[in-house]
């Protein structure tokens with residue numbers, strides 16, 4: 001039987017309802033062979049780096065673990081922080097009305113702009129409108145398959161004279177878009193029999209893995225969970241530092257070794273440490289990698305095998321982080337990471353700003369994988385649980401379902 005996470009609200013914080021615990025199953029079969037799409041970045045080579053030493057209190061608890069666990073002494077003066085160390089707590093926990101709306105965040109996307117332009121000129125209900133709409137959807141990364149299907153269903157309804165004007169067609173489009181992404185709007189839930197529940201973050205370079213880990217850690221910490229981070233991005237010294245600094249500021253222990261060390265070993269040590277301390281949640285970072293980097297993709301399989309020695313089900317959630325500006329390469333990335341390690345959920349970042357906005361529809365059509373979170377900006381508050389209706393309404397022109 002599943003239970004609720006035991007909530008431990010801090011006195012100074014507004015408690016957040018505990019999450020109903022159910023287990024997310026791991027990703028299923030391997031997907032079709034990769035297409036030849038080129039991804040945009042190449043991982044940097046490992047850098048030499050000093051191995052951080054374990055503070056005495058942690059060394060005493062786990063003498064065998066080579067990794068450094070770095071809790072934060074109260075008096076530490078923190079160094080300057082990278083972007084994710086924003087101090088403002090997520091507005092969801094404090095003042096929901098203050099946080100920016102989905103529409104505000106998504107209005108700059110190509111999707112919102114082109115549909116806004118199209119429907120603001122009160123177009124006639126004809127084939128030209130449907131063609132323009134299809135072009136706008138494809139251009140906004142919705143993908144050919146989903147765009148064609150959406151427009152075809154509108155065409156049928158138009159031919160049956162179901163729409164009196166373009167606004168009615170737009171309302172029908174809204175419903176169809178929500179129906180497409182509603183099934184993938186599945187929040188991350190954690191089964192309490194996994195203690196700690198292990199989340200592994202994977203993805204190509206620069207998509208926002210490390211940043212998202214900081215935001216997630218803060219979110220769950222504020223829900224009363226005891227969180228630990230594993231600095232498994234051992235290729236990028238800055239990523240290790242970023243996590244450690246964030247952990248210091250937020251009193252979240254971070255397990256790390258020197259850059260260039262074995263990621264599986266770091267995450268293994270972290271899981272052992274989190275278990276021995278009876279923590280609730282371990283979130284592990286990994287280095288950005290491409291499907292062409294066979295050794296690195298194999299490393300993900302090794303991480304799973306090694307963790308399985310401690311807990312056969314770990315990692316319990318593999319979150320693939322996708323950059324929302326990536327376009328149709330996102331499809332290829334999902335295929336490759338599913339094949340390498342299995343993916344149980346997606347985080348789609350950077351949907352604010354210059355994103356085209358439509359890639360989530362393409363992903364929904366192609367894979368139906370749960371989208372756990374979306375990134376609508378760089379602040380802590382901008383990592384939101386994926387809400388299908390809020391997302392679609394944020395993309396579509398004003399009057400419809402806002």
Ligand SMILES: Nc1nc2c(ncn2[C@@H]2O[C@H](COP(=O)(O)OP(=O)(O)OP(=O)(O)O)[C@@H](O)[C@H]2O)c(=O)[nH]1
Nearest residue numbers: 205206207208209210211288349350375376377378
């Ligand atoms: N605008 C915007 N920027 C974001 C979002 N999420 C992350 N970023 C930024 O993306 C950049 C890369 O983020 P990282 O967290 O370092 O990415 P990473 O995947 O860990 O990178 P590698 O370690 O190189 O693989 C940072 O500048 C983040 O602030 C988002 O939702 N919106």
